[in-house]
Amino acid sequence: MRSLILFTVLFFVVQSNVQAEDGHKLWLRNQFSGEVNVVCAGKSEIIDLAKKELKNNWNGIDGATIQLLVKKNNEVKGDGFILEENKIQANTELGLLYGVFELLRQQQCGQKVNEKTYNPSYELRLLNHWDNLNGSVERGYAGASIFWKKGGSDLTVSDYDKKLWHEYARANASVGINGTVINNVNASPNVLKAETLQRVKAIADVLRPFGIKVFVSINFSSPALVGGLKTSDPLNTEVINWWQAKAKEIYSLIPDFGGFLVKASSEGQPGPHDYGRSHVDGANMLADALKPHGGIVMWRAFVYSAKEDDRAEQAYAEFFPFDGQFRDNVIIQVKNGPIDFMPREPFSPLFGAMKNTPLMPELQITQEYLGHSIHLVFLATMWEEFFKSDTHQEGPGSTVAKCTDGTIFKQKTAIAGVANIGTDANWCGHDFAQANWYAFGRLAWNNQLSSEQIADEWIKLTFNPDVNGKVNFSENWTENFMKPVKKMMLDSREAAVNYMMPLGLHHIMQAHHHYGPGPWWEIEGVRKDWTMPYYHQADSFGVGFNRTKTGSNALAQYHPTVAENFGDLRTCPEEYLLWFHHVSWNHKMNSGKTLWDEMCYRYDYGVQQVRGFQVSWDKVQNFVDAGRFTAVQRKLRKQAQNAQVWKDACLLYFQQFSKQIIPFDIERPIHNLDDIRKNDMDRP
Missing domain, CATH: 3.20.20.80 (Glycosidases)
Known part of the structure; x- marks a missing residue:
């Protein structure tokens, strides 16, 4: 009993030190405001903004001096910049502002300043x-x-x-x-x-x-x-x-x-x-x-x-x-x-x-x-x-x-x-x-x-554990918050593909709000490319859109090397398989499973992944303010429910064509297909 009371007290102490937030500050939550001297000969609205960002968000050595310099350098392209520990040089004033944000980002992510030239990929x-x-x-x-x-x-x-x-x-x-x-x-x-x-x-x-x-x-x-x-x-x-x-x-x-x-x-x-x-x-x-x-x-x-x-x-x-x-x-x-x-x-x-x-x-x-x-x-x-x-x-x-x-x-x-x-x-x-x-x-x-780098930055900037002091990403925070949350983010898109449209399936969502599953959706008189069977082509033989020479031949629009790779069942990446091929339900996949079984396992795995996200998020509760923790938790619950509906709807629908059993070692569908079609999983 005593240990339970102690845990409860410690939990609420930790929670009280995590400020309540509504997410409005985005990844710009830093309020460290260390002392910094900014030297810049120019004066303009953009330069004033650059100075303000440095003075309001500095997390470097207190009392350091930073020089902002507009000077032509052929290595710098457009609004790029050269970043040094104590100087930012650019061809334009806007380049200086971008350089300031980059310097502050590195500081706030606990990094040593990466001194180099930063040029934008796109103008x-x-x-x-x-x-x-x-x-x-x-x-x-x-x-x-x-x-x-x-x-x-x-x-x-x-x-x-x-x-x-x-x-x-x-x-x-x-x-x-x-x-x-x-x-x-x-x-x-x-x-x-x-x-x-x-x-x-x-x-x-x-x-x-x-x-x-x-x-x-x-x-x-x-x-x-x-x-x-x-x-x-x-x-x-x-x-x-x-x-x-x-x-x-x-x-x-x-x-x-x-x-x-x-x-x-x-x-x-x-x-x-x-x-x-x-x-x-x-x-x-x-x-x-x-x-x-x-x-x-x-x-x-x-x-x-x-x-x-x-x-x-x-x-x-x-x-x-x-x-x-x-x-x-x-x-x-x-x-x-x-x-x-x-x-x-x-x-x-x-x-x-x-x-x-x-x-x-x-x-x-x-x-x-x-x-x-x-x-x-x-x-x-x-x-x-x-x-x-x-x-x-x-x-x-x-x-x-x-x-x-x-x-x-x-x-x-x-x-x-x-x-x-x-x-x-x-x-x-x-x-x-x-x-x-x-x-x-x-x-x-x-x-x-x-x-991975982008997720790393965003998590540190958005969920920094201490907005009132210096950056201090402790081992405890890194191991018990940073790592599981980053893994959840990096796995999330593939999870969505798994529980929605795996193996190259596409455009099988509900037609109007595009939220829930709808591989059955078609209405007489509606143009065929606004219907879902047009894209999956499921029949008693198999499933998938044939875009090879024997089908629409859309592959001919790609370079011959790409077309050859995608066009051959032996070399086509399985993630694009049903995008380019109409494949037998009994086609042997790389895993050794048939296409039908592979599809079943992919849908089920997607559901399990989202449930895993719920567990990961629940475990980090004491690292996140209550408002954002609860909001994300509620959304993950809904996502897990939706993933189950996607799995059940698609497997039960396609089973009508494959005439094969759903493997016994994955969870049974818990919805009826006609109920899903009737309710249409309308977005809340």
């Missing part, structure tokens, strides 16, 4: 917000828009707006993000109205000191919808003049405006195809309007139509023939995979194939197909896998990273992440979803970083 590193002018967020799971008010009619700017935008800008600058698209790619033409542009200007004014340029998504039919013209044909003289005048109007308000993001002739959005014109016609017309002002056009390659036999082929089919025909201020924005942000996809065949046109990867930070803001899924491992994928377009080692960051093709470079940010107190809906915002920024700056 433009931006977030795409799918925020609507009425304040809602498409595929947003963390509250309302931080940019637009509910209803959309109130365009006034409050002090609260400015404060929130300032915090947002600081968080982005801390990880090197330097651009943001503040409205949905399914764009309202009203964003280009004069009164709306005044609010865009206000946002730009707050973000500017942190080096963040503002972009807007545009509706291609804006000349007709808000300009009063009879057409929006990109080759029409009046339309051309309208866009040129609109660009001039925008730049008179926002001199450093970044440019336009365009979703056109895709998913019902208007575009040049409406007038018998090409993507080149549409993109180049807009590029010409922006060119005198230094703006760029980011033209999305996410296109598909119902007539295609294989949706995975269409982006390549529509854009590859135009390689080299776009203006030099046009960048084609390409999703990481050829379908749509699936839990696992092979890289898009466009990467490396378009050698004369800049391509920018588009990654999805918001977890549209990965459990929204309920499931803990650390996406850095997915992105690391993507960057390391070898296109072979310029020989072995032609990774996606090298094909997009200027290493192989000397072109403009950029990368985009679809944001997961909203008005929730913790910004992202899930405290661990903050790690994906952080990871995107870090990989956009350096696409060679490992997932």
Whole structure:
């Protein structure tokens, strides 16, 4: 009894020393404020911010002197910098700010200063917000828009707006993000109205000191919808003049405006195809309007139509023939995979194939197909896998990273992440979803970083055990908090693949909210590529989409070396097996199991992994403030429940085709298939 009382007292003493938090400070929780002297000859808003960050967050030797120096150095690219223990040198003032954040990050992670040159992998590193002018967020799971008010009619700017935008800008600058698209790619033409542009200007004014340029998504039919013209044909003289005048109007308000993001002739959005014109016609017309002002056009390659036999082929089919025909201020924005942000996809065949046109990867930070803001899924491992994928377009080692960051093709470079940010107190809906915002920024700056390093940094910055003193990562904290939490993060994406769509299965989620399982979903009259059986092709023989020569032949879009590897059942990586092949239920896998048994074990293992995450998190309770601990714990419980539903739904559904038993040494399904189909596992 006495030992129990002692444990209880010690537990509450530890808990009382962990400050209550709501996650709003993100990875910027440091409040050490040691003494530091900052020497810098220049004076500007950016330099003032750099000095402020050093003075407010210093964790180096008390009384040390740091020199900030803007001086041309050919080793430094763009807004890169040279970091030394007592000096930060850059070609630009923004480079100094990035250098300050890097120095503070290393200090706060308990590292010795890594003295070297730090150059960004991509010139433009931006977030795409799918925020609507009425304040809602498409595929947003963390509250309302931080940019637009509910209803959309109130365009006034409050002090609260400015404060929130300032915090947002600081968080982005801390990880090197330097651009943001503040409205949905399914764009309202009203964003280009004069009164709306005044609010865009206000946002730009707050973000500017942190080096963040503002972009807007545009509706291609804006000349007709808000300009009063009879057409929006990109080759029409009046339309051309309208866009040129609109660009001039925008730049008179926002001199450093970044440019336009365009979703056109895709998913019902208007575009040049409406007038018998090409993507080149549409993109180049807009590029010409922006060119005198230094703006760029980011033209999305996410296109598909119902007539295609294989949706995975269409982006390549529509854009590859135009390689080299776009203006030099046009960048084609390409999703990481050829379908749509699936839990696992092979890289898009466009990467490396378009050698004369800049391509920018588009990654999805918001977890549209990965459990929204309920499931803990650390996406850095997915992105690391993507960057390391070898296109072979310029020989072995032609990774996606090298094909997009200027290493192989000397072109403009950029990368985009679809944001997961909203008005929730913790910004992202899930405290661990903050790690994906952080990871995107870090990989956009350096696409060679490992997932492990990023997780290590984020955990230390976000859950630092003592925010009132010096950094002190004790052995106890490292062994009993850091290691299990990092393992949970690094395993989480593969776990999600296992309990959702293992072995190359894809696009078998519920059709509308994209949250729960729905491999059965199809409705008569709905285009086939919006149904789930279209993608898994399950029948009495087997399962999987045949993209080899005997199927859609989508593999022909890849370099022959890649196509040969993926196209041969003996060499195709099993994680992509059902993406490229229709495989017999009795096909022998590397494990020695049949495909059916392997699928059963993968689904079951995913469930067990999430249950393991629950155990890991429960064990670290005394290292985390009560608010964040409880919030994450509740989400993990829901994730474990959802994983069970995914397993049961998919195995019971596919069992109808395989006609085989579920192996007896894994847990039995606990739901009935008809109940799951009826309830549809609606997201709470």
